[in-house]
Amino acid sequence: ALTLLVGTASATTAGTAAAATPPLQSIVPVPVSVQALDGVSYALTETTKIHTEAGSAPAKDVGEYLAGVLRRSTGFPLPVSDAAGTPADGVSLLLSGADAKVGDQGYQLNSTAGSVVLRANTADGLFAGVQTLRQLLPGKIESPTTQPGPWAVPGANILDYPRFGYRAAMLDVARHFHPVDTVKRYLDQLAQYKINHLHLHLADDQGWRIQIDSWPRLATYGGSTQVGGGPGGYYTKAQYTDLVNYAASRHITIIPEIDMPGHTNAAQASYAELNCNGVAPPLRTDIEVGYSSLCISKDITYKFVSDVIREIAELTPGPYFHIGGDEAAATSQPDYLKFIGKVLPIVAANGKQANGWHDIAKADLPANASPQFWGTTTSDAGVAKAVAKGSKVIMSPANKAYLDMKYNASTPIGLNWAGYIEVKDAYEWNPGAYLSGVGESAVRGVESPLWTETVVTPAHIDLLAFPRLAAHAELGWSPWSTHNWNAFRTRLGAQGPRWEAQSMNFYRSAQIPWD
Numbered sequence: 001a002l003t004l005l006v007g008t009a010s011a012t013t014a015g016t017a018a019a020a021t022p023p024l025q026s027i028v029p030v031p032v033s034v035q036a037l038d039g040v041s042y043a044l045t046e047t048t049k050i051h052t053e054a055g056s057a058p059a060k061d062v063g064e065y066l067a068g069v070l071r072r073s074t075g076f077p078l079p080v081s082d083a084a085g086t087p088a089d090g091v092s093l094l095l096s097g098a099d100a101k102v103g104d105q106g107y108q109l110n111s112t113a114g115s116v117v118l119r120a121n122t123a124d125g126l127f128a129g130v131q132t133l134r135q136l137l138p139g140k141i142e143s144p145t146t147q148p149g150p151w152a153v154p155g156a157n158i159l160d161y162p163r164f165g166y167r168a169a170m171l172d173v174a175r176h177f178h179p180v181d182t183v184k185r186y187l188d189q190l191a192q193y194k195i196n197h198l199h200l201h202l203a204d205d206q207g208w209r210i211q212i213d214s215w216p217r218l219a220t221y222g223g224s225t226q227v228g229g230g231p232g233g234y235y236t237k238a239q240y241t242d243l244v245n246y247a248a249s250r251h252i253t254i255i256p257e258i259d260m261p262g263h264t265n266a267a268q269a270s271y272a273e274l275n276c277n278g279v280a281p282p283l284r285t286d287i288e289v290g291y292s293s294l295c296i297s298k299d300i301t302y303k304f305v306s307d308v309i310r311e312i313a314e315l316t317p318g319p320y321f322h323i324g325g326d327e328a329a330a331t332s333q334p335d336y337l338k339f340i341g342k343v344l345p346i347v348a349a350n351g352k353q354a355n356g357w358h359d360i361a362k363a364d365l366p367a368n369a370s371p372q373f374w375g376t377t378t379s380d381a382g383v384a385k386a387v388a389k390g391s392k393v394i395m396s397p398a399n400k401a402y403l404d405m406k407y408n409a410s411t412p413i414g415l416n417w418a419g420y421i422e423v424k425d426a427y428e429w430n431p432g433a434y435l436s437g438v439g440e441s442a443v444r445g446v447e448s449p450l451w452t453e454t455v456v457t458p459a460h461i462d463l464l465a466f467p468r469l470a471a472h473a474e475l476g477w478s479p480w481s482t483h484n485w486n487a488f489r490t491r492l493g494a495q496g497p498r499w500e501a502q503s504m505n506f507y508r509s510a511q512i513p514w515d
């Protein structure tokens with residue numbers, strides 16, 4: 001249970017300035033358990049050393065990542081060593097002695113006057129603990145330039161592990177192309193909130209965004225524009241691999257999506273043979289949906305699908321391949337079922353588990369396939385049937401989890417077909433008890449999609465994703481027993497100085513008491 005911290009820090013308010021929220025009451029997502037050691041704190045100084053589990057390269061990598069974050073603002077050298085023996089002082093990242101409860105993603109953090117010790121069973125767990133440690137330091141720790149200290153970590157015993165093993169965001173790089181550096185920036189932000197999957201929507205009507213050697217025009221022609229008619233773009237295989245590796249260094253798994261059999265105009269424009277009438281349509285730069293379909297009756301369609309899935313699967317170490325499957329309004333129902341029935345085995349033959357928008361649950365799914373619920377209702381017959389047969393569901397209800405919905409009528413970008421989503425709306429739902437027939441154990445996790453019809457720049461991504469993504473991250477990580485809007489708003493408000501130090505263009509919702 002969450003230890004409620006009351007009066008653990010000297011929150012004296014002088015004059016009119018509001019006191020900053022004490023760090024132990026500021027952590028997002030809120031940990032499973034936080035016990036404060038009153039009057040104790042650890043000071044990070046220019047002599048602090050970082051020690052990582054002897055002989056573990058993955059633990060050393062987490063130590064180097066931590067040092068990289070802390071060096072920018074402290075200016076301290078913070079050497080990282082994995083020499084044998086546990087030093088009594090400094091910051092230690094250890095792969096032994098963790099409470100069994102932390103599992104394969106959780107951690108323990110113990111901070112005293114002399115040391116900070118993180119313990120986990122895996123490097124994933126240490127990485128999660130490092131994100132908590134960042135939030136225990138003052139917000140200016142996130143500054144890219146040297147700042148004055150002191151750098152105090154409050155004394156505490158923290159035990160923490162996730163509610164759901166799958167916590168994800170989706171970025172649509174098809175409607176507007178988002179270059180490698182923009183995706184890396186987003187990966188850095190996701191990691192801070194313990195999100196461990198990034199789903200990339202790599203193809204849609206307006207653009208194809210990944211090089212496929214056996215069908216080269218997909219990228220060179222199909223990737224040559226975007227919504228509004230700009231130049232578009234695509235990832236070369238080397239760039240995609242760079243993203244996969246960068247994500248891995250942030251303990252994030254990339255999930256590639258090729259949306260089919262609808263949302264395929266860019267592919268059909270690139271290759272006439274993918275159309276039933278043999279005629280390539282023009283490229284499209286508007287935001288209509290539901291008009292394109294691969295030709296279900298042609299053999300070449302399945303050669304295309306096999307080639308694309310094989311080439312992308314070869315570059316993708318993660319277990320999932322997302323086949324889209326949404327809004328196939330230009331495909332008849334029998335054709336849709338036939339198509340999904342042919343594509344699922346291709347995914348399996350390439351060693352991947354299929355994810356798909358929940359429309360795919362109209363077809364017969366293997367138990368390892370996950371429908372991603374994006375509806376605005378609280379029941380879906382197909383999803384309930386898939387769950388009864390053993391599938392786990394990814395929860396992305398559009399009126400709660402869609403980051404491309406506006407906050408309110410004055411939000412300058414975004415859509416509103418699923419309604420306005422203020423921060424409280426994004427937070428106030430229970431993914432484990434939301435859909436009928438889909439209980440906690442049938443939920444793989446929570447995912448926040450960001451469709452980019454109106455999203456062009458990194459500042460646009462910031463504005464729509466933050467702070468709502470942090471609310472979703474807490475739903476995915478923290479136990480439901482900790483769920484409390486008033487406590488959450490305070491924790492969220494404490495993220496403000498961190499996001500300012502990172503020059504993030506977040507939405508300063510009036511619902512939140514920003515520090």
Ligand code: TNX
Nearest residue numbers: 289326327357374404415451
């Ligand atoms: C619906 S949600 C779509 C996308 C759009 C989005 C805009 C889903 C599976 N399909 O094609 O981009 O709405 O909010």
